[in-house]
Amino acid sequence: MHQGAAYLADIVELEAELCSMNTQPRTMNGQINVSSAPESSGTSILYERYYTVYRRRQDALNLIRQLNRTIKGAQRHRGMSMGLLGGNDMFRNEFQSLHAELERRILLLQSMAQSGGNLLSERDQQNLASAWVTISRDWQEDSVIDNYELHCHLIEQSLSMLASLSRELEQPIQEAIGESSIPANEANNYPSRFKHLEVLHFTSRLLPAVVEQIGRIRALGTYSAAAGYLDAHHDSKLRYVIQCTRVNNEKLRHQIKRLEGILDGDIGLLSQLKSYELKLMFLLNMVETDILHEGAVNADSNRIYNLATDIIDVYLVIVDNGIDLINQWHDADMDQWLVSGIAPT
Structure with missing residues (x-):
């Protein structure tokens, strides 16, 4: 009887020991590791701060993408409306579809801005909406120069917002949350600061500015060719914007060479800009020869519009590729921060 009771007591004690062991963290060799459980005290605050900054930058990247598409639509809207006001009715069907699309893009941009904190101020959002309402309301009754200037105003505002959003991405996240940068000996594991800033400046400022100048040439050239005269x-x-385009194209050429030296093919279409530079020079020469001369204008407005659009579209694909590359680096920075063994604070 005593032996049976002792046996049962041993079984109960063993089961209790096994249950206790199963609730403890273990190492690979089965030993209990009491220090492996994650702490949830002050450490989690650091990760919350990091993710807050990370998410804000992700919102900025999403706004930049949508803003670029809105600018592209506004530039096309300007060119087609100028052609229509000049008398080329071949743009009408495509213009009507573009008009509805641009309306939706601006509404979406406002919704994204409202849900993304204060990345775009209320004033910026209101100015953008007011500029679009002014453009779209009875645009057929506007003078040609008013139509042109109103579009340029909306696009200039949008480019300013683009530059403002890009500044959100300049500072490393580690610095934004009060940490020192990753040590220099780990620089090969993530994009260098220099490379990041070069690509950011190229895709959010320099290239969009050149695209806008080409867009203005497209609008003025398309109108003049459609109307058959140039006041x-x-x-x-038109002469001024052509001169500015030639000057900024030189800056663009030097910047492309710099990027080709540091990106190692990360933006695949970058090398194709050389061939499109030849197309751009052809466009500028054609406008100067066929439009900027005394007497009647006999240029083909469709040809001018389509050639300029072909150049602009390739440039904007490169802008998108640059933003995608920055987004990849953004994610890579987070991975590097996690594997670098940041000490909890």
């Missing part, structure tokens, strides 16, 4: 006011504007 003094439009003549001066």
Whole structure:
């Protein structure tokens, strides 16, 4: 009887020991590791701070993408409306579809801005909406120069917002949350600061500015060719924007060479800009020869619009590729931060 009771007591004690052991963290060799459980005290605050900054930057990247598409739509809207006002009715069907699309893009951009904190101020959002309402309301009754200037105003506002959003991405996240940068001996594991800033400047400022200048040439050239004449006011504007495009294209060429040296093919279409530079020079020469001269204008407005659009679209694909690359680096920075063994604070 005593032996049976002792046996049962041993069984109960063993089961209790097994249950206790199963609730303890273990190492690979089965030994209990009491220090392996994650702490949930002050350490989690660091990760919450990191993710807050990470998410804000992700919201900025999403806004940049949508803003680029809105700018592209507004630039096309300007070019087609100028062609229509000049008398080329072949743009009408495509223009009507574009008009509805641009309306939706601006509404989506406002919704994204409202849900993304204060990345775009209320004033910026209101200015953008007001500029679009002014453009879209009875645009057929506007003078050609008013239509042109109103579009340029909306696009200039959008480019300013683009530059503002890009500044959100300049500072490393580690610095934004009060940590020192990753040591220099780990620089090969993530994009260098220099490379990041070069690509950010190229895709959010330099290339969009050149695209806008080409867009203005497209609008003024398309209108003049459709109308069959060029008055003094439009003549001066067209000459000025062509001159600015030539100057900024030189800056663009030097920047492309720099990026080719540091990116190692990360933006695949970058090398194709050389061939599209030849197309751009052809466009500028054609506009100067066929439009900027005394007498009647006999240029083909569709040809001018389509050639300029072909160049712009390739440039904007490169802008998208650059933003995608920055997004990849953004994720890689988070991975590097996690594997670098940041000490909890």
